[in-house]
Amino acid sequence: MKRFFKIAVALAALALFLAGYTAAMARVGSGTAPDMAPKAEQADALRVDKSERRLDLLRNGEAIASYAISLGAAPEGHKGREGDERTPTGDYVIDWRNPNSIAHLSLHISYPNEADRARAAEAGVSPGGDIMIHGLPNGWGWLGAVHLVWDWTNGCIAVTDAQMREIWSLVPDGTPITITE
Structure with a gap:
């Protein structure tokens, strides 16, 4: 009887997990990105503090929103080459957005800039690219803030x-966007 109870509990837990996963998958790929907020509510600058794992949205120099973040899997130091799993530091711009990203929505950061390309060329490596601010990988949104436990991008x-x-x-x-160590 105990074995039957354990199996029943495990099956119930699996059913609840799959129901949540199915609901999450139904939301993914809906193809609808949120509308832009009114101009007066929008940020005019972004600030990322890598050491504090924080992204601030600024308007007129004041934070209007702050978010805990995960970074590249090797977060210390400036991104030097493709594949080093580092998040770059420096001054960039949000230059385009992807509503159909493999991670729930994404905003592209203009890395590499001229200085990044020159450093990489001097080292004989590719600087990499496709550095984004993004949500969780599609289908994994149910993880929520658990993603903050480690740097994984x-x-x-x-x-x-x-x-x-x-x-x-x-x-x-x-x-x-300014990204600091």
Whole structure:
């Protein structure tokens, strides 16, 4: 009887997990990105503090929102080459957005800039690219803030899906972003 009870509990837990996963998958790929917030509510700059694992949305120099973030799997130091799993440091711009990203929505950071390309060329390596602010990989949004337990991206800046929807609506293309150590 105990064995039957354990199996029943395990099957019930699996059913609940699959129901949540199915609901999450139904939301993924809906193809609808959030609308942009009114201009007066939008950020005019972004600031990332890698050591504090924080992204701030700024308007007129004041934080209007702050988010805990995950970084590249090797977060210390500036990104030097493709594949080093580092998040770059420096001044960049949000230059385009992807509503059909493999991670729930994404905003592209203009890495590499001229200095990054020159450093990589001097070292004889590719600087890499495709550095984004993004949500969780599609289908994994149910993880929520658990993703903050470790740095797991390939150099990007990750937030929860709900946070990414908010960021998407508040950050227009052309917004400057400063990433500090």
